[in-house]
Amino acid sequence: MDDSPPPDARIPRYIAAAEQMKQGQFDLEVPTTPPDEIGRLGTALRDLARALESRYREVQQLERITARINAGLLLDDVLDNVFQDFREVIPYDRIGLALLEENGQQVRARWARSDLPVLKINRNFTQPLAGSSLEVILRTGQPRILNDLPAYLAAKPSSESTRLIVAEGLKSSLTCPLIANGVPIGFIFFSSARPHAYDAAHVDTFRHIAEQLSVIVEKGRLVSEIAVQKTAIEQRNDELRHLNELKNAFLGIAAHDLRSPIGLIQMTAELLLDSETELPREQQTKFTQDILRHTGHMLTLLNDLLDVSQIESGNLSLEETSIDLAALLEEAVKWHALVATPKGTRVQLQPAAPGQVHADPLRLRQVIDNLISNAVKYSPPGSLVRVEMQRFDRGWRIAVKDQGPGLTPADRQRLFQDFARLSARPTGGEKSVGLGLAIVRRIVEAHGGQVGADSEPGQGATFWFTLPDQK
Ligand SMILES: Nc1ncnc2c1ncn2[C@@H]1O[C@H](COP(=O)(O)OP(=O)(O)OP(=O)(O)O)[C@@H](O)[C@H]1O
Ligand SMILES: [Mg+2]
Known part of the structure; x- marks a missing residue:
């Protein structure tokens, strides 16, 4: 008796099974018996x-x-994900990535992760593409399997990268090209400590994701590059913001500290010229002296402003020569002692052994002048200012000690910044703009030295700077 269903009864079940597969369902119940032609169709359908x-x-x-790889935007994150996830589909103990540089002429190792203890090829490893076996891989777009790296090295001892990989303990490798949007961008290297770890099935697997992986790597590279550029732009922005603040401060100073003396000078000059007011001789001399004093202040102020803006815009060029430091200090001290005489303040130089420094003489003098004039300006009349020079292991340290009010903790926070007028005020009617120490700091740093101040409030201050020996 024939108990098999009539052939036409199996066909509708096959059609239903094909519909199921379309929906992504694969555990099919399809009749495969009897094994006649239609039954074999059922077997084929089940195997499919x-x-x-x-x-x-x-x-x-x-x-x-x-x-998951796509979720890490920066290249390093992308690659860390690659290292974790690929294990499921391709075996490896190490993954490396190299990208093309310099218009595709150089291959630079960009990243590597390994389970083995040594990593010989790192970021610094580069090799020219031309003439290398990598060039062939890129040209043909074909991944390459080397299943016995020590044997390959024996046959091709000139291959530096193979030598390093073998030294890491690796025995086989699968090298795949990365081609994003039709443009070659580099390589991904899978390698294993086992020989013969790779076969055509792995190449096939890689092919399935090659394009997507390449695009993701390229995207990661671009994002990383943009991140670097962003940091540089932010830094530049900060500099520009600072320059803009400085410019505003300059304009404020110009409006105030330059305008009022100019007004005074103009008035005084008009008085001197006025034919109706015949001024006595001493009065004329006094007015002329006033004009000179005001112009002197204005000139100093303008020079300071120009110095700060010149240094800030990166245009401080030093003309360094070898200088007799003791002689330079002596000359400065002599001059300041003279200027400080009306105030009753003494300026002295501690005798010191002669020493040569390598510096720009005009700029160095400017530093010393600023420190000594501050010491005189902020100390009570009749006090003592001492200038010292001392040798330390890598250069000279110059110090200016005074008997003034010293510095408060709040003063220390803002010392050496632009326009920092702090708690100490001039004791003899001198001008104070707050630029001297900021200029001092910039000049000393341009010479490779450091500036600082030691002080207890009420105990006087010691301002010092160092000049390193020439390297
Ligand atoms: N030797 C000192 N002792 C105490 N305070 C000081 C001393 N030197 C400077 N200062 C404080 O630091 C501030 C900044 O000094 P800085 O030399 O930069 O500017 P300034 O003397 O006010 O003006 P200028 O631009 O004319 O030098 C001063 O206003 C003063 O308050
Ligand atoms: Mg000053």
Whole structure:
């Protein structure tokens, strides 16, 4: 008796099974008996379902991997994800990435992760593309399997990269080209401590995600590059903001500290010229002296402003020569002692052994003048200012000690900044703009030295700077 269903009864079930597969369902119940022609169609359908199922799972897995890789935007994050996730589909103990540089002429190792203890090829490793076996891989777009690296090295001892990889303990490798949007960008190297770890199936797997991975790597590289540029732009912005603040402060100073003396000078000059007011001789002399004093202040102020803006815009060029430091200090001290005489303040130089420094003489004198004039300006009349020079292991240290009010903790915070007028006020009617120490700091730093101040409030201050020996 023939109990098999009539052939036409199996066909509708096959059609239903095909519909199921379309929906991504692969565990099919299809009749495969009796094994006549139609039954064999059922067997073929069941095998197809199994093959499709494994393919489908693989694709899903690769999609999951690429999604995870895609989630790390910076190149290093992308690559860390690659290192974690690829294990599921390609075996390896080490993954390396190299990118093309200099218009595709150089290959530079960009990143590597390994489970082995040594990593010989790192970021600094570069090699020219031309003539290398990598060039062939890129040209053909074909991944390359080397299943016995020590043997390959024996046959090709000139291959530096193979020598290093073998020295890391690796036995086989799969090198894949990265081509993003049709443009070659570099390589990804899978390597294993086992020989013969790779076969055509791994190449096939890589092919499935090659394009997507390449695009992700390229995107990661661009994002990393942009991040670097962003930092540089932010830094430049900060500098520009600072320059802008400085410019505003300059304008404020110009409006105030320059305008009022100019007004005074103009009035005085008009008085001197006025034919109706015949001024006595001493009065004329006094007015002329006033004009000179005001112009002197204005000139100093203008020079300071110009110095700060010149230094800030990176245009401080030093003309360094060898200088007799003791002689330079002696000359400065003599001059300041003279200027301080009306105030009753004494300025003295501690005798010191002669010493040569390598510096710009005019700028060095400017530093010393600023420190001594401050010491005189902020100390009570009749006090003592002492200037010292001392040798230390790598250069000279110059110090100016005074008997003034010293510095408060709040003063220390703002010392050496532009326009920092602090708690000490001039004791003899001198001008104070707050630029001297800021200029001192810039000049000393341009010479490779350091500036500082030691002080207890009420105990006087010691301002010092160092000049390193010439290297
Ligand atoms: N030797 C000192 N002792 C105490 N305070 C000082 C001393 N030197 C400077 N200062 C404080 O630091 C501030 C900044 O000094 P800085 O030399 O930069 O500017 P300034 O003397 O006010 O003006 P200028 O631009 O004319 O030098 C001063 O206003 C003063 O309050
Ligand atoms: Mg000053």
